[in-house]
Amino acid sequence: MxxxxxxxxxxxxxxxxxxxxxxxxxxxxxxxxxxxxxxxxxxxxxxxxxxxxxxxxxxxxxxxGERKAAELTHTFETLCTFCRDILQLEDYEAEAMRLTGSVSPVVADRLEATLLE
Structure with a gap:
């Protein structure tokens, strides 16, 4: 990030x-x-x-700023779930933090939908 x-x-x-x-x-x-x-x-x-x-x-x-922070927080939480549950990374929060600013809200939403399937 x-x-x-x-x-x-x-x-x-x-x-x-x-x-x-x-x-x-x-x-x-x-x-x-x-x-x-x-x-x-x-x-x-x-x-x-x-x-x-x-x-x-x-x-x-x-x-x-609140809108942007909420969007980024949502992306971070989705990436944490992905890195922890799918990629099984030990330091999943750090990896999610590095990715958050690089992932668009559209990608985050689609990733979340995929994780919920």
């Missing part, structure tokens, strides 16, 4: 667990990144209209 998808999924998960706005330090810890690198990426996400960043308060997903 590329950096933007990883950040969106992490922010979404942190919002769900701890509320919004999410401190940028929490995002940095979740992703194993430095605070400065995290702030730079969050500012990039803000420029793309995916988050609202309030200095010293934290970051929140915009409606478009």
């Amino acid at each position: 590329g950096q933007i998808p990883r950040y969106l999924v992490a922010i979404s998960e942190l919002e769900r667990c701890h509320g919004s706005p999410v401190p940028t330090g929490s995002v940095a810890t979740e992703l194993g990144r430095s605070p400065s690198t995290t702030t730079e990426m969050i500012q990039r996400l803000e420029n793309e209209g995916l988050v609202v960043y309030e200095r010293y308060a934290g970051v929140s997903l915009t409606p478009e």
Whole structure:
């Protein structure tokens, strides 16, 4: 998964667990990144209209960011199931994470339908 998808999924998960706005330090810890690198990426996400960043308060997903994060989370969960149940990979979550940003929603939906058959 590329950096933007990883950040969106992490922010979404942190919002769900701890509320919004999410401190940028929490995002940095979740992703194993430095605070400065995290702030730079969050500012990039803000420029793309995916988050609202309030200095010293934290970051929140915009409606478009929420939609994108939900789509990516669904793809990640589908790929986890595929990598675990079909490919029987030991580190299935890491492999699913690497693939998530590369798989379109159409492919994820069709893969999910195939897994449910």
